[in-house]
Amino acid sequence: MVNPTDWPASKVRTTFLDYFIKKRGHAFVPSSSVIPYDDPTLLFANADMWSPKICTDFLVRMNQYKAIFLGKVDPASDFAKLKRATNSQKCIRAGGKHNDLEDVGKDSYHHTFFEMLGNWSFGDYFKKEAVAWSWELLIDVYGIDPARLYATYFGGDEKSGLEPDFETKELWRSIGLSEDHILPGSLKDNFWEMGDQGPCGPCSEVHYDRIGGRNAAHLVNMDDPNVVEIWNNVFIQFNREADGSLRSLPAKHVDTGMGFERLVSVLQDKLSNYDTDVFTQLFAKIQELTGARPYTGKFGEEDIDGLDTAYRIIADHVRTLTFALSDGGVPNNEGRGYVLRRILRRGARYVRKKFDVPIGNFFSRLAPTLIEQMSDFFPELTKRTDEVFEILNEEEESFSRTLDRGEKLFEDYAEKARADGVKVLNGRDVWRLYDTYGFPVDLTRLMAEENGLEIDEKGFAEAQARSKEASKGTKKASANGELVKLDVHDLGYLEKEGLPKTDDIYKYGLGDIAATIKAIYVDKKFVETTEGVDEDKQVGIILDKTNFYAEQGGQEYDTGKIVIDGKAEFEVENVQMYGGYVFHTGYLKYGSFTVGDSIVAEYDELRRWPIRNNHTGTHVLNFALRVVLGDNVEQKGSLVAPDRLRFDFSHKTGLTLQELSKVEDISTVEIRKNQPVFAKDVPLSIAREISGVRAVFGETYPDPVRVVSVGVPVEELLKDVKNEKWQGVSIEFCGGTHVKGTGDIKELIIVEESGIAKGIRRIVAVTGNEAHDVQRVAADWYEKLANFERMADGPAKEADAKVLGYALNQLSISVVKKAELKDIFAKIQKKIIDDNKARQKAEGKKAVDLVTDYFSSEKAAEFPYLVAKVPISANAKAISEAVNYAKSKLSDKIVYLFAGNSDGEDRKVVHGGYVAGNIASDAGFSAQDVAAIVSGVVGGKAGGKGHTVQGVGSDADKVDEAISAVEKYFKEKLSI
Known part of the structure; x- marks a missing residue:
């Protein structure tokens, strides 16, 4: 049985991989990036292991193998030869459909970053081997007590017309699992589908009872923290058709996934993933950096000071951030970048609130511990450390500049809600906390929960929608109208009023500054207040001092905000210098400003x-x-x-x-x-x-x-x-x-x-x-061209060459690298052209030889015509050569030829023929008549002059039918 001290996390991982590589002949495929650059539909590479029901959604962690499952793998790529694979895939579950962010820290097993150990079969082994090897690895290699294991199988679904997967049930029983530990599962739990259409099939989960000494069958798939799923075998054996029906796949696949952190907790006999050495080093470093008490593993009400929850959240979040940034992720306000920003800000607030440590460079000091711990298996963690640390620091510092003000405003909003006798935060205020102070809604939701409050979700959504609509309006107005500017008369007025020039020395510093409004400009005149000004009206503001950079010397202007906390906000969209006055132009977000108001000036540091x-x-x-x-x-x-x-x-x-x-x-x-x-x-x-x-x-x-x-x-x-x-x-x-x-x-x-x-x-x-991005794109293209060069010659490669050539010309990458890539592509393209010429010449000879051989044979005496398919590609030039040969050398004969391939995506067929003039006039038909018969069968069009004709059809599957029709026509017309 398991000895917890024998299973450090690194050994758990290598043991899994060694079993499948050395004993079961699998190829090791390194983990793909958690940033799926080639699939914009995904926020991150993730998996469903941590959702309550694993088989209901697409296992996105196998994204790198999706082309194999869909039958669209590039035949020239290494993956085309892949039959068995194994790896430990980096996964992130945060944002979008797969989001565990708000659950992290509250329980023993949710994570935003985790690893998935997996083994795959691509048309090789299937259920028998997958089940047997799962059992062998868990019992004989890891030493897990079989009495604590439970397996599920698909129990069928009468409504969907799906039979139970009794084959898998019998496999589990035959290898020694107790009958009462083998449980049927529903369509939701135990049938995996990629989507409404595509590959799908039943799946079989393995669950582990942490307690033991009991029958825990009734707790399987019931979200019990002590009866947890550790492995899932997906058997991809059907294809869901457009009409909803299922068809068996010609090649059947296996896709498995085992939660690494959860497996480590089982082998180390811990009730929580966070009690394993996956996290203990990070906890020790957090304690060192903060001087806090040690981590004690308490949850919920037992975690009285909330410190253990904070330990878990920060340790989890540094893992996600470090891996994502190392793979090229960048925090910003869109898509996956916004998710990363949310994670960092959520973690940063816990650093300050629970550990009372100033934020600004905390995560960059914690990340090296993670890198040291995991870089032996994930060496990419060491490639961009300086850049990763810089991004972490900049993001923390950016948030720290508004955190105090945002938290104070939150307290004002919370006090207002309590004073009004409600326990719900106004949705408009929640949106304002995000829009002005960078508080993601889930962070505000967390703060509200800490204060016994809820947020008005509907009101928040409405405020968000209104803001976006207003933004569209102001952007449209800005795009359609000219930028508000100061002219010589305006400057003369300011000089006359004795307004001092703007002190802009602060543009060389960092952070926000307090300043005073000295002038407001609306509708080509200076006014005292913005009261009553429409939100779509462009406004100009002059301050006594500013940290905004006005456009000059080739450098673009800053953008940002001018704010009176909780009362008014002005979005700065442009900054220009006029005679020493820095002129901030933009639109009011809410509230109003008056000359003499004290404000906070916030330039967008992440843009600068x-x-x-x-x-x-x-x-x-x-x-x-x-x-x-x-x-x-x-x-x-x-x-x-x-x-x-x-x-x-x-x-x-x-x-x-x-x-x-x-x-x-x-x-x-x-x-x-x-x-x-x-x-x-x-x-x-x-x-x-x-x-x-x-x-x-x-x-x-x-x-x-x-x-x-x-x-x-x-x-x-x-x-x-x-x-x-x-x-x-x-x-x-x-x-x-x-x-x-x-x-x-x-x-x-x-x-x-x-x-x-x-x-x-x-x-x-x-x-x-x-x-970094253009370098990555260039590296991808070197690999893409290498795969393209290995691709088999033929029409498909010629078609791909056109697409690649166009895409290569559009690339924005290093000029030097682009020239190298173009040179590589030119050499490949020249070979394609040379090979194509040689192929076409050989095919032309094959078509002519077919004609000469036939009319040299005894059969030609009985049937003075040739109707045949030439065993070549859809090569119109080769057919034309053979037809012209017949016209010049066999002027008293009839020849009609076809060429085309019914395999693959290209269904095109080319055809053409020659009909001797004397035969046509005597028999009363023409080459055009024959071509019309052919086009009626294979589709497309045909044409020609005199005694020759040529055409292209769209259905190569019907060539034999067309040949029969033409032969029948000739026999009737020639009375043979």
Whole structure:
């Protein structure tokens, strides 16, 4: 029987894989990414093991094998040869249909991240082997007590016309499982379907009784925490047709899944997954970081201070976040990115509320423990650690800036609800907490629960819908109307009123600031208040000071909010500078503002962050271009946006691929050095003298001018401005926002190089996450072309070549990589063309040989005509060659030929013939008459002039029928 000390988590995993790889001949397939880039219909790669009923939904964890089950696997891929596979799949269940987020921490087994151990058979073994191996592994290898195991099988469904799966029941009985431990299951519990149509079949679960010494059959599938499902075998043997009927599949498959964390808890004899060594190291690190009491494993009311629940939530959430970010996920406000943001903010609040620890860099200090624990099996965890930690820190810091204000406002809303004698939070207020302060609704729901309150779900949904409609209206108004601007008369008015210029030094800092409204502009005039202004009316606001960046120097403007907590909100959509006044334009979200109001100015740090990367990236690019092309390179313009940077410069010719590669390499070296970035205002006359300084020719600069240098403090430059060694330093006049160190940029990838005017070139590049994404796309394409090259020659490959060629041209990836990919594709395409020419030539010869051989045979004397199918592809040129041969060499004969393949998706058939003139006139028919008979059978159209005809049909299955019809016609007309 099981000895808990013998089964550390890592051994549990390797034992499963070793059993199926070494003893049962399975191929190991590494876990796919939890970010399913190739399937936008999925938020994450997940599984149904943790839902109460596993067989009712598509097991998305087998997403990487979906093409095999659907019969659509690329025949050139490695998967086409795969018969048996095993792995441990990373899974995330949070958001969308499969969402365990709100249950995590409350019980012993819910997780947002977990592993699924699995073994698959693709048309190889089936029920007998799957059941026997499940039993052998659980009993003989893991040493689990068979008396604690229960198996379910599909008990049939009379309404659906499905018979019970007695075969599986008998298999469990025959290997030794007690009769009263083998239980029938319903259609919902024990019949798995991919959807309304597609592969499906019965499934058989294995359940474990943690208590033992009893018959727990009545507790199976009853959500009892001590009788848990640990494994499920799905037998994919039917296909659900469009009419709802079931047809047996020609190849039957097995798809199994065993919850890793749950199996570990069984083998370590723990009642909770969280009591195993999967989590204990994380708990120890949380205690170290917080100084809190140790984890004690209490639940519900027994967890009096809520600390154990917080331990579980934080440990779970760091697992999800670290794996998702390592696989390329990025927190944002849409789809899977929003789910990640929700998870981090939920966890961050527990860090502060339950452990009383300031948030800002907590998860980045906890994540290394997880990485150390699991990177031996999931090495991808070590590939992007700096970037992962930076994202975690930035997200925490972003939330921390509004958390205090949001929590205070929540308390106001809660107090208002209690004062009104209700226990329900207003739905509009709940939406406001999300929209303004970044509180996901599930986080507000949790806070309400802590205060004995509920939220008005209907009111929340209505407020959300109204906000989205209003947003559409303002965006439409913004798109259709011009941006509100200040003209010379407006500026004259402000000067006359003595309004001081805006202090915008805060744009170089981080975080929100308190400021005062100094002017409000509506309908081309300055007003005292926004009271009565419609939400779709564009408004301009001037503050005494601002942390918003006004568009200048090629860098895009900031967006964000101007807020009076709980009273008013203004959404800033654009920021411009007019004569020293920073003008924030946008739309009112709710409430009203008055000149003199104290407000909080919140720029969108998550938008400015990639802008900073791209702006410093532009300086690095400028430096690299000068190194590669020489000092004659002069900047002619630039654009710094969140998703890209654009740099225009003087150069007579386009850059070669070698030059572009060198520019990227030098940029990479500068980034990898992680040099600090310095900035200082310097008198313009002195700044112009700095050796190697870069400035835009013709640009008017302020005095003093801001000097930005990479790697060398500006103060150091000023000690010896003429020193020629500064030529090897990136030094520019620049008023933009920049990173602290070049390492923040991560990498710089050039995605476009072009000419925009005579002697002016343009480079477009991406940095950070965008650079990582284009690199991933390029890597996928190298693999895609390798698979394509291995694909069997034929019409299908020719058709795919057209699709791939078009898609390759549309790619936005590294210019250098794209050129390499195009070169690879060109070589493959040339081989396809050469092979196609050779094939067509061989097929043309085969068609002509068929004609000559027939008319050289004795049969031709009896039947002076040939009607036949040539054993070649649907090659119209080959049929044409044979018909022309008959016309020139056998002018007194009749030939009608067919070619086409009835296998596969292409059902096309080509046909054509020649009818000798003397025979046609004597017998009273033409080649066109024959073609009409053929088209009537195989479909399509045919045509021709004189004695020859050629056509294309749509149903190659009916070629034999067409041949019979033509032969019958000839016999009748020729009286044979």
